Amino acid sequence: MAEQRNLSISGGLTGALVGLAAELALEEITGMEIVNGLLAVIGAGFGLIRIDRRIYEGTVNLLKRVPVEPNSDYRDVLEQIDEMSLELPELRESFVKLVQAGIEAQKA
């Protein structure tokens, strides 16, 4: 015989209220933001695990944030990137891979 589950809305609400009260009380007593702290820890954990993804995103952001003068064309921008990445071989390689990926995506 299947076990019947009884869900109590009032019980759920009471639990949520008690949780909120506990968090507020802890925050008042210790001065620490529990939920924010928890989110920060979770975020840092994911960041540590996904470091390669973060490095890739960092490289893309770096390119996006290269300032472009209003009158300059793409050759000027490429020249600027080339100049700024002198003697930075690994970063240069990443930039080339990104550009190649962009060209491939356009072709497709």
Added chain:
Amino acid sequence: MLGLNSLSKLFRKTIGPRIEALGLLPHRYYLHRALDALEEDDIDEAVRMVTLAGNDKKDARWRLVCQQVIFRCRVLASQHQKQLDRFETEIEIFGKPSKLNNTYLRLQKAEESARDILRSYELSLFNQLNVSKHDSVTAE
């Protein structure tokens, strides 16, 4: 879970920064923090974190993050240089207006000092990169 979080938060607020400064935390932690700082253009913190993560300078991830910070330093320094050039051109064309003279000089000094700070950061990281390159050549 709540207790664990409180403990970790307490750790981060009390002895965390001291342990962080000792370079005892995992290598990836510092890289993660360096990338965060770089995203916010907090170059000082990014350089500090990259330096702390630099125990293994042959590590490909460290080298890439280090080069990202150097690249950003160069971009920002070039912006300050352009601003300085603009000031000089304006002064050459319009002459030094007496009332604005002090303001111009102050702005010029601020731009110069920002550029120099960024260049010193770049140099410091570049030396670290070259040390790692030199080490790998010696090992071969």
